[in-house]
Amino acid sequence: MSAPAPTTWALLRNPGFSGLLAYRLLTMLSYQIVAVTVGWHIYQITRDALSLGLIGLAEVVPFIAMALFAGYAVDHLPRRKVGMFACIGLVLTTLWLAAVAAGTLPSFGTAAIYAAIALNGVVRAFLRPVYASLFARVLKRQHFGKGAGIGSVVMQTGLVAGPALGGALIAFGGITASYLVAAALAAVAAVAIRLLRVTEPALPAERGPVLRSIGEGLRFVFGNQVVLGAQALDMFSVLFGGAVALLPAFVTEVFAQGPEALGILRGAPAAGALLMAVWLARNPPERHAGRLLLAAVAGFGLCIIGFAIAREFWMAAALLALSGACDSVSVVLRTTILQLATPDHMRGRVAAINGIFVGSSNELGAFESGVAARLLGLVPSVIFGGCMTVAITATTARLAPKLRRLDLRELH
Numbered sequence: 001m002s003a004p005a006p007t008t009w010a011l012l013r014n015p016g017f018s019g020l021l022a023y024r025l026l027t028m029l030s031y032q033i034v035a036v037t038v039g040w041h042i043y044q045i046t047r048d049a050l051s052l053g054l055i056g057l058a059e060v061v062p063f064i065a066m067a068l069f070a071g072y073a074v075d076h077l078p079r080r081k082v083g084m085f086a087c088i089g090l091v092l093t094t095l096w097l098a099a100v101a102a103g104t105l106p107s108f109g110t111a112a113i114y115a116a117i118a119l120n121g122v123v124r125a126f127l128r129p130v131y132a133s134l135f136a137r138v139l140k141r142q143h144f145g146k147g148a149g150i151g152s153v154v155m156q157t158g159l160v161a162g163p164a165l166g167g168a169l170i171a172f173g174g175i176t177a178s179y180l181v182a183a184a185l186a187a188v189a190a191v192a193i194r195l196l197r198v199t200e201p202a203l204p205a206e207r208g209p210v211l212r213s214i215g216e217g218l219r220f221v222f223g224n225q226v227v228l229g230a231q232a233l234d235m236f237s238v239l240f241g242g243a244v245a246l247l248p249a250f251v252t253e254v255f256a257q258g259p260e261a262l263g264i265l266r267g268a269p270a271a272g273a274l275l276m277a278v279w280l281a282r283n284p285p286e287r288h289a290g291r292l293l294l295a296a297v298a299g300f301g302l303c304i305i306g307f308a309i310a311r312e313f314w315m316a317a318a319l320l321a322l323s324g325a326c327d328s329v330s331v332v333l334r335t336t337i338l339q340l341a342t343p344d345h346m347r348g349r350v351a352a353i354n355g356i357f358v359g360s361s362n363e364l365g366a367f368e369s370g371v372a373a374r375l376l377g378l379v380p381s382v383i384f385g386g387c388m389t390v391a392i393t394a395t396t397a398r399l400a401p402k403l404r405r406l407d408l409r410e411l412h
Contacts, residue, residue: 008150008281016138017147019196021154024131026189027087028155031124032162033169033182034094036266038117040259041101041175042110043248050370051110052245058114063121064356068214071352074129075213079200079348080193083130087190089123091183098179125355130193132351136339137198145408148335149281152328156277159270159324167263217349220342227341227350229400230293230334231357233393237297239365240388243304243320244269246369249378255313268317269324276328289333290406294397296329301389308382336408 012018042051074082096116099105105112139147169178221227243250244266251262285292303323310316334354342350372381397404 008146011139011143011147011150014138016134016196016198017150019192020131020134020138020198021151023083023087023189023193023196024151025154025158026185026192027090027127028158029162029165030090030094030182030185030189032158032266033166033178033185034097034120036163036166036263037170037175037178037182038097038113039245039248040170040262041097042113043252045110050374052248052370054114054370055117056245056365056370058117059121059124061121062118063125066122066125067352067356068217068349070125071129071217071349071355072213074126074133074348074352075346076348079130079133080196080198082126083134083193084190086123086126086130087186087193089126090120090186091190093117093120093123094179094183094186098176098183101174101176101179125352128355129348129351132338132354133347134196134198134200136347137200141340144339145284145286145336146281148332148339149277149284151335152277152332153274153281155331156270156274156324156328160267160274163266163270164263167259167261167266170259170263214349217346217353220346221350221353224341225400225402226290226337226406229396229403230337231354233293233297233396233400233403234330234334235357236392237300237389239368240385240392243307243369243382243385245365246373246378246382249373250316253378254311255316257313261313264317265320268320269327272321272324273328273331274324276325277332280328280332284336285329285333286408289337289408290402290404293330293333293406294393294404296326296333298390298393299323299326300330301386301393303386304389305383305386308379308386333408337406340408 012021038055039052042055045051093116096105096119097113100112100116135147135151136144165181166178169181173181221231247265248262251257251259251265255261300323303319303326307316307319307323310319338350338354369381369385372384375381376384
């Protein structure tokens with residue numbers, strides 16, 4: 001007879017797992033506060049939706065350039081130390097932004113802000129591989145599904161609290177204070193990962209050539225239809241369907257409100273995702289996982305279309321929350337698929353490749369949103385993106401039959 005599945009609280013009493021979750025929450029809070037603050041900061045200077053899209057472009061190019069090397073580093077160096085130095089990098093880039101906002105450093109228009117965001121992209125390339133590789137060291141394989149659900153709850157908590165806290169800090173303390181709080185959270189995250197109680201795998205006696213090692217990870221991902229299909233679905237749907245980068249423009253031009261409203265709208269998707277993640281943590285999906293993933297992404301696209309045409313602020317917030325619930329299903333399923341399908345010695349590299357898919361979708365999606373808003377107009381550009389998301393889901397269902405028929409029990 002198989003042992004009963006552990007409760008959520010039983011997993012949280014695992015000091016290694018709870019410490020890893022603290023690291024994830026603190027880095028997420030720091031990054032989200034910066035994301036809200038820098039968007040407001042730049043839009044107040046430029047009043048141009050395209051400048052919001054350029055934030056994503058400034059971050060994603062160095063992120064992608066560094067991601068594969070970050071994955072190699074995580075697989076070949078002490079993982080906790082890599083995570084600690086990445087958090088210290090977040091502290092330094094955020095202090096740079098605070099100094100620009102305070103007038104201590106010259107801004108050169110917005111050039112210094114974009115430069116700091118570019119360095120932030122380099123640093124962020126290390127965060128996801130560190131978390132993914134240590135996740136498999138603090139949990140047993142049969143607990144990955146429930147652990148992914150709990151991890152999603154923590155991530156979505158950061159996505160809810162971070163934007164709301166960022167908006168409140170801007171409104172009541174100013175842009176500089178908001179950046180300083182984000183830097184402090186990143187510093188605490190550095191301490192949390194350094195003190196994490198986990199047994200790391202032995203480092204390889206000999207390190208293979210960097211490019212050959214990276215190529216091994218790429219061949220694994222592109223040779224696995226389920227892993228590739230799940231990641232590509234997320235990348236292209238969020239690339240076209242994301243509306244978050246344009247929220248400062250919606251708040252100002254459509255709803256005529258201030259930074260508190262921006263914090264609410266930025267946090268609404270995560271609020272919906274958090275509620276869904278809590279349910280998924282107690283009821284991790286296994287049967288018909290592929291169909292559920294496809295349905296969730298299609299639902300996300302439909303919610304984005306609804307948000308674009310909504311004219312009542314609270315209706316728009318509710319639709320964003322529903323889009324977050326759909327996205328939460330996708331996140332938990334993709335995380336579980338990745339953890340179950342990846343060999344332990346390749347977790348850093350595979351997580352880095354996944355980070356490219358996810359990071360490029362978010363940041364390039366922000367750039368795409370800014371360009372589309374300039375060419376089509378603010379509202380039509382978001383409607384177009386939602387329609388593209390639905391179309392991409394249908395295309396993926398046709399081209400990736402193994403993903404469509406996936407049952408997670410087959411991967412255990």
